[in-house]
Amino acid sequence: MKPFKNRNIISIKDFTKEEIMHILNTAKKFKIKVNPILLKHKILASLFFEPSTRTRFSFESAMERLGGSIISLAEAKSSSASKGESVSDSIKIVDKYCDVIAMRHSLEGSARLASEVSNNPILNGGDGANQHPTQTFLDLFSILETQKKLKGLNVALVGDLKYGRTTHSLAYALGMFGARLFFIAPPSLQMPSYVTHDLKKLKAKYSTHTEPERIMPKLDIFYATRIQKERFGDPMEYEKVKDAYIITNKLLTKVKKNFKILHPLPRVNEINYEVDNTPYAYYFEQANNGLFVREALLALVLGKV
Amino acid sequence: MRAYKVYAIKDGTVIDHIPDGQGMGIIDLLNLRQWNRTVTLGIGFHSKKHGKKDVIKIEDKELTPAEVNKIAIVAPTATMNIIRNHKIVKKFNVELPETLEGIVKCPNPACVTNHDPVATTRFFKENGKKIELRCAYCERYFKEHEIEVI
Numbered sequence: 001m002k003p004f005k006n007r008n009i010i011s012i013k014d015f016t017k018e019e020i021m022h023i024l025n026t027a028k029k030f031k032i033k034v035n036p037i038l039l040k041h042k043i044l045a046s047l048f049f050e051p052s053t054r055t056r057f058s059f060e061s062a063m064e065r066l067g068g069s070i071i072s073l074a075e076a077k078s079s080s081a082s083k084g085e086s087v088s089d090s091i092k093i094v095d096k097y098c099d100v101i102a103m104r105h106s107l108e109g110s111a112r113l114a115s116e117v118s119n120n121p122i123l124n125g126g127d128g129a130n131q132h133p134t135q136t137f138l139d140l141f142s143i144l145e146t147q148k149k150l151k152g153l154n155v156a157l158v159g160d161l162k163y164g165r166t167t168h169s170l171a172y173a174l175g176m177f178g179a180r181l182f183f184i185a186p187p188s189l190q191m192p193s194y195v196t197h198d199l200k201k202l203k204a205k206y207s208t209h210t211e212p213e214r215i216m217p218k219l220d221i222f223y224a225t226r227i228q229k230e231r232f233g234d235p236m237e238y239e240k241v242k243d244a245y246i247i248t249n250k251l252l253t254k255v256k257k258n259f260k261i262l263h264p265l266p267r268v269n270e271i272n273y274e275v276d277n278t279p280y281a282y283y284f285e286q287a288n289n290g291l292f293v294r295e296a297l298l299a300l301v302l303g304k305v
Numbered sequence: 306m307r308a309y310k311v312y313a314i315k316d317g318t319v320i321d322h323i324p325d326g327q328g329m330g331i332i333d334l335l336n337l338r339q340w341n342r343t344v345t346l347g348i349g350f351h352s353k354k355h356g357k358k359d360v361i362k363i364e365d366k367e368l369t370p371a372e373v374n375k376i377a378i379v380a381p382t383a384t385m386n387i388i389r390n391h392k393i394v395k396k397f398n399v400e401l402p403e404t405l406e407g408i409v410k411c412p413n414p415a416c417v418t419n420h421d422p423v424a425t426t427r428f429f430k431e432n433g434k435k436i437e438l439r440c441a442y443c444e445r446y447f448k449e450h451e452i453e454v455i
Contacts, residue, residue, distance in 0.1 A: 113421055
C-alpha cells in the first residue's frame with residue numbers, strides 16, 4: 001500500500017482494494033470518535049469553481065471538526081477563474097496559502113492537472129462528468145456499514161446512468177470488489193460504453209434493465225439517481241419513463257430484510273417521501289457519512305493518521 | 306534482379322510498409338514539405354503482406370522518437386530503415402509506446418487539456434490488437450478513427 005501522506009485523491013481508479021478499505025476503516029474510526037485538534041494549524045483551500053452544497057459543506061465541516069481552518073471562494077462567479085484565469089494558474093497561487101486543496105471544476109481532468117502543478121495534496125470534489133471519488137468512498141462506506149461486506153452484493157444503479165458521474169465511479173469500485181450490478185435506466189440514459197468497457201476489464205458481472213419491479217426481491221442495495229427532464233430531447237419521452245423510476249412503498253413489498261436505498265441527493269421526486277419512514281431509507285445517513293469519509297481523507301493526506 | 310522504382314538514398318530514413326494511402330498523411334504529419342532536402346513518396350507499391358503499400362524516403366534525416374511514435378498511431382504496420390552511407394544500419398517496426406506525451410489531441414471537448422495553456426496531453430495505450438488510447442486527464446477511451454495527432 002502506497003503511503004497516504006501528500007497523496008492526491010483524484011480518481012477511484014488510482015486506488016487498490018486494500019487502499020480503499022484503509023480509507024473506509026479510517027472513516028469508521030472518525031465516526032466513532034472525533035479528534036478536535038488533529039488538524040490544528042492546517043489550512044484547507046476550498047475551491048468550488050462550480051456550485052456545490054453537500055460536498056463543499058461536508059469538506060469544510062470536516063476540516064473545522066478536526067481543528068483546521070478554511071479559506072474559500074465566496075462563490076464561483078467571484079473567483080479569478082471567471083476572469084479567464086486557467087486552472088493551473090489558480091491552483092499555483094492558492095497552493096501557497098494552504099496545506100490541502102479540495103476542488104470542483106467543470107473541466108474533466110482539472111483535478112489531475114491541479115495535482116501536477118500543486119505541492120499540496122488535491123482532493124477532487126468533482127471534475128465535470130468524470131470523477132467524484134469522495135462521493136464513491138462515502139457510498140462504499142454506507143454500503144459496507146449496512147451490509148457488512150461488498151463482495152457478492154446485488155446492487156442496482158438506477159435512473160440517469162448516462163450523465164450521473166456518481167454511478168460511473170461507484171460501478172467501477174463495486175466491480176473491483178466483486179458485486180453483481182444491475183443497471184436500471186431508460187435505454188437513452190443507460191450506462192455509457194466507457195464505463196462498461198472498464199467493468200469488462202475487471203470481469204465484473206452486470207446486466208441492463210428498463211424497469212426495477214422484477215429485480216427488487218434480489219437486491220441488497222438500490223442506488224437511486226435523479227432523471228433530469230432536460231436530458232430528454234423529446235419531452236414526451238420523459239413523460240413516458242419518469243414514473244417508472246419513482247420509489248414508493250408499493251415497490252418495496254417484496255424486498256430483502258437487509259435491503260437499503262441510497263441516493264447521492266438532492267432528490268426531486270424519485271423517492272417518495274413516504275419511503276423516508278421505512279427501515280430501507282438510508283440516504284440521509286449516507287449524506288452524513290460524507291463527513292466522516294472526508295475527515296478521514298483530510299487526516300490521511302495530511303499525514304495525521 | 307529487383308528493380309528499384311525509387312532511387313536509393315545515401316543517408317536518411319526509409320519508411321516502408323506504410324498502409325496504402327497513408328503516405329501523404331505522414332508527409333504532412335512530419336511536416337516534410339518544409340524539409341530542405343529531397344523527400345520521395347511512393348504510392349501503391351506491391352506488398353506481399355498487405356497487397357499495396359506506400360513508401361517514403363527522406364534524405365539526410367533520422368526521425369526522432371516522437372516522430373516515430375506519431376507514425377505508429379497512423380501507420381502501425383510501418384517499418385523504419387535508417388540509412389547511413391547507402392547501408393541500412395538500423396531496421397525496426399514502429400511500436401506504440403505505453404505512454405504518449407504531447408503528440409495526440411484529446412477528442413473530448415470538455416477535457417482540461419483542450420482549455421488549459423500549460424496542460425500537455427498524456428495518453429496510455431490500452432492492451433489489445435487494435436489501437437486504443439486512454440486520456441490520463443478525462444479518463445475517456447478513444448479508438449483509432451477518433452485519434453488526432455498534434
